[in-house]
Amino acid sequence: MTKAVPAMVRPVVKRFYSGAVLNAAKGLPVVGKYLLQRNVIKIGIPVVGVPLAVVLNRYTTLLAGRHAQAVFRNEARVIEIAERLTGRSRHPQLMLWVAWLVILADEKTTDDEALLIRHLVRLVRDQHQVVDRQLAHLVDVDHADVWRRVDAEPGDLSDLLDVAEQVAAVDGDVNTAESAVISELRDRCCRV
DSSP, rough: OOTTTHHHHHHHHHSSSSTHHHHHHHSSOOOOOHHHHHHHOOOOOOOHHHHHHHHHHHHHHHHHHHHHHHHHHHHHHHHHHHHHHHHOOOHHHHHHHHHHHHHTTTTTTOOOHHHHHHHHHHHHHHHHOOOOOOTTOSSHHHHHHHHHHHHHHOSHHHHHHHHHHHHHTTTSOOOOOHHHHHHHHHHHHHOO
């Protein structure tokens, strides 16, 4: 910005100090055309540059503030989802496996999904004292292993279905791969 202001001010000063004003300035015995323009430019740069810098700083600060507000609001939304899911879960360890299966269904992990699984793991550890070492070292989920875990769990598994639907929707619309996993989970939950 400081380099661009002099380039913008020079043509304005040269245009203003032309014609009759320039002839009057040339009539002064000590001050010539170049010296007058140079002095006016030296004064004009701060006069234009300082207000321009203030406006630019205000605008960029507002943009940064709005971006930070959106990021923190989104993070709070994801944390709220994790707390709600963890609080209602009757199968906290299996919930983590189902959530990880849904997240990896489309073979890509968004920032919101990564944030959600991080908070789910933390909340399950804090609220239910469940630490799954096998899940902690897992990179790729074996669908068959998760389905075996779901089939082995007795009772009502509707809380897992709710987890799967909310995990799939945390980053926007549910895609076809996530829908397929939810559909398979729904079938398995209904059989139990």
